[in-house]
Amino acid sequence: DVQMTQSPSSLSASVGDRVTITCRASQEISNYLNWYQQKPGKAPKLLIYDASNLETGVPSRFSGSGSGTRFTFTISSLQPEDIATYYCQQYENLPFTFGGGTKVEIK
Amino acid sequence: EVQLLESGGGLVQPGGSLRLSCAASDFTFSNYAMTWVRQAPGKGLEWVSTISGSGTTTYYADFVKGRFTISRDNSNNSMYLHMTSLRADDTAIYFCAKDDATIPLAGTFDHWGQGALVTVSS
Numbered sequence: 750d751v752q753m754t755q756s757p758s759s760l761s762a763s764v765g766d767r768v769t770i771t772c773r774a775s776q777e778i779s780n781y782l783n784w785y786q787q788k789p790g791k792a793p794k795l796l797i798y799d800a801s802n803l804e805t806g807v808p809s810r811f812s813g814s815g816s817g818t819r820f821t822f823t824i825s826s827l828q829p830e831d832i833a834t835y836y837c838q839q840y841e842n843l844p845f846t847f848g849g850g851t852k853v854e855i856k
Numbered sequence: 857e858v859q860l861l862e863s864g865g866g867l868v869q870p871g872g873s874l875r876l877s878c879a880a881s882d883f884t885f886s887n888y889a890m891t892w893v894r895q896a897p898g899k900g901l902e903w904v905s906t907i908s909g910s911g912t913t914t915y916y917a918d919f920v921k922g923r924f925t926i927s928r929d930n931s932n933n934s935m936y937l938h939m940t941s942l943r944a945d946d947t948a949i950y951f952c953a954k955d956d957a958t959i960p961l962a963g964t965f966d967h968w969g970q971g972a973l974v975t976v977s978s
Contacts, residue, residue: 783964783965785901785965787901792951792968792969792970792971793893793901793951793965793968794968795964795965795966798956798964804966838901840962840963840964843915844903844915844918845891845903845906845963846903847900847902847903848900849900850900850901
C-alpha cells in the first residue's frame with residue numbers, strides 16, 4: 750500500500766498568513782494526488798485534483814504543487830472560513846489512501 | 857446539483873450485520889463509479905470500497921474483504937454497502953462519494969454525502 754505522510758498534523762496561523770502543508774508518498778505516484786477540506790461535522794470537499802488543478806468554485810487562494818513523492822498544499826492568505834482539517838489522497842494505486850490530516854486553526 | 861444521501865446507519869452488536877444505502881440524484885448515475893469512505897470517531901479518512909458504473913467490477917480494502925459487499929441499482933440511482941461480521945473497529949461515519957470522471961475507476965471524489973454513523977457495540 751502507498752503510505753501518505755502529512756505534515757504538520759496541526760498548525761495555528763493568523764488571518765492573512767500563508768499556510769503550507771506537505772504530503773509525502775511512500776512510492777512514486779506521479780501527479781495522482783488530491784487535496785480535500787473537511788470542516789467539523791461535515792463531509793470532505795474536493796479542493797485540488799491531479800496535484801495542482803483547482804476544483805471548480807474553489808477560491809484561488811488554495812493551490813497545490815508537486816509530483817512523484819512530494820506534494821505541497823498552500824493557502825496563500827488564510828481566512829477564518831478556512832478552519833478545517835485538510836487531507837491528501839493518492840489514487841495511483843489501490844487501495845486509495847489518505848494522509849493523516851492537518852488541522853488548521855486560527856491563532 | 858448533485859446530491860448523495862446515505863441511510864441505514866445505527867447501532868449493531870459485534871458480529872451483526874447492517875446495510876447502508878446511498879441515494880443519488882442530479883447526475884447520470886450509471887456513468888460513474890461510486891465509493892464508500894469511512895471515518896472512525898476523531899480519526900482520518902479511510903477508503904473502504906468502490907464499484908464501477910456498470911456494477912460489474914468491485915474493489916475492497918483488505919480489512920473488509922469477505923465481510924462487506926458493495927452493490928448498486930442503476931435503475932434506482934442507489935448504491936449499497938452490506939456489512940457483516942461487524943467489529944468494534946468498524947465503528948465510523950460511512951460516506952458515499954462519487955467519482956469525478958466517467959472512467960471505470962477515477963479515484964477522485966468530487967461529491968460526498970453527509971455520512972451515516974455505524975456504531976458496533978454490545
